[in-house]
Amino acid sequence: MDTRTDTPSTALQPTLDRLRAAWQARKPDYAQRRGDLLRLRAALKRRLDAMARTIADDFGHRSLDESRIADGMATLNEIDHLLKHLRRWMKPRRAAVGWRFWPARAQVRPVPLGVVGVIAPWNYPVNLALIPLATAIAAGNHVFLKPSEHTPRTSAFLRELLAEVFPADRVAVAxxxxxxxxxFAALPFDHLLFTGSTAVGRKVMAAAAPHLTPLTLELGGKSPVLLCDDYPVEKAAARIATGKWFNCGQTCIAPDYVLVPAGKRDALVAALRREVQARYGDAFDNHADYTRIVNEGQYARLQGYLDDASQRGLAVVTLAGHADPAQRLLPPTLVLEPGDDARIMQDEIFGPLLPIRSYATLDDAIACINARERPLALYPFSRERATIEHILHATVAGGVSVNDTLFHNAITSLPFGGVGASGMGAYHSQTGFDAMSKLLPVLWQARNTGGDLLKPPYSKAKWLIDLIVR
Structure with missing residues (x-):
């Protein structure tokens, strides 16, 4: 990040004050929200190719098509979903009062909160900035966005894009x-959404605590694949490969380790090797669709996992190509049978390295998952419905794709969020709309009601009390 373009910390509170004052003066109605979303969609659609090139420049090299899919399509798809359902979501929702309170009636009204802060990460720098922003706009809020310093060109792209779409007192970028x-995290927002690591998430939560700022924390963790004995290894390998090596593994819900029946481990290794060869060949240094590690610090961290594994005598299997530190190129690599003490099994990997551990029984595999903090995603592979139901009953995760990886995150009607160390709260679709609204309960009392009789001396209303407490 060019520090000459940094937002001074002293400017943050005045910016928030300006956004809040403008929101208070004119709270966005349906027409404004819809118009904002339509302009945002059109502006991003015009810039998809420029967006992909900008992200690639930040990474050193990133697959242009992966950017168009994950940052472009995913964002446009979510905006389309917001536009389709916005009018219905904004309407008051009827709520039952129960016979004891007849003839009163009740409703829940989604009302905007005010100013929502969004802290976005670097791995999908457009998707994870604009989807929360669009959701907050749909809910009738103003937004203050802090994109990642690790993708400075994309952050500047976002600031330019949003300045074209929104007035400065409706959306601001730091x-x-x-x-x-x-x-930024310490500002008194009406809601704050943070996407990033668990370690930084704890700091964000601590910074927000003095103001009791409501939080949505989208964190990470070690998301397991549980391959069951009945599922075909070749098909599982293809879907694991997609989830793991999309964006070179720099995905919060990428498979972080694989649990495989002991008798099928070597077959899975061979199948993964074939998948990598079919997708990328050996020419990794020139392949358009294999993304680089975002910066030298992340590359060194990942290389440290491999060094630690080698020092422990673990089998480290490079599936194709070779590493090139000069361009932060790290090929798909497996680490076989690491123990819990190995560094690669202690932290979220966030890269193209994949530990594989064999298990004797399904319950052993489930116990391995449950011994860890709850993951952001879980990927069980089995063709037996009873087996899948057993796994789902026995574990807790932020989200699940059965017999696949990643794709539950792309379904607009599903909430996205973690549990415990992998996150707090959720967004996407109506879940996000509601999270960035105050669901205001309203009771409409009738002209005449039995409640008027419930006052001392209660002996006069004994018949009514006896009726309602029965």
Whole structure:
């Protein structure tokens, strides 16, 4: 990040004040919300190719098509879903009062909160900035966005894009590094959504605590694949490969380790090797669709996992190509049978490295998953419905794709969020709309009601009390 373009920390509170004052003066109605979403969609659609090139520049190299899919299509798809359902979501929702309170009636009204803060990460820098922003706009809020300093060109792209779409008192963007991010998280927002690591999420939560700022925390963790004995290894390998090596594994819900029946481990390794060869060949340094590690710090961290595995005598299997630190190129690599003490099994990997551990029984595999903090995603592979139901009953995760990876995140009607160390709260679709609204309960009392009789001396209303407490 060019520090000359950073937002001064002293400017953050005045910006928030300006956004809040404008919101208070004119709370967005349906027409404004819809118009904002339509302009945002059109502006992003015009810039999809420029967006992909900009993200690639930040990564050193990133698959243009993966950016168009994950940052372009996913964002446009979510905006389309918001537009389709917005009018219905905004309407008051009837709520039953029960016979004891007749003839009163009740409703729940989704009302905007005010100003929503969004702290976005670097791995999908457009998707994870604009989907929360669009959801907050749909809910009738103004937005203050802090994109990642690790993708500075994309952050500047977002600031330019949003300046074209929104007035400065409706959406603002703060640029800067850790110091600006810490000050941003400490602002008294009406809601704050953070996407990033669990370690930073704890700091964000602590910063928000003095203001009791409501939070949505989208974190990470070690998302397991549980391959059952009945599922075909070749098909599982293809779907694991897609989930793991899309964006070079720099995905919060990428498979983080695989649990495989002991007798099928070697077959899975061979199948994964074939998948990598079929997708990328050996020419990794020139392949358009294999993304680089975003920066030198992340590359060194990942290389440290491999060094630790080698020092422990673990089998480290490079599936194709070779590493090139000069361009932050790290090929798909397996680590076989790491113990819990191995560094690669202690932290979220967030890269193209994949530990594989064999198990003797399904209950052993489930116990391995449950011994860890609850993951952001779980990927069980089995053709037996009873087996899948057993796994779902025995585990807790932020989300699940059965017999696949990643795709539950792309379904607009499903909420997305973690549990425990992998997150707090959820968004996407109406879940996100409701999270960024106050669901205001309203009771409409009737002209005449039995409640008027419930006052001392209660002996006069004994017949009514006896009726309602029966």
């Amino acid at each position: 640029l800067g590094g850790a110091e600006v991010g810490a000050a």
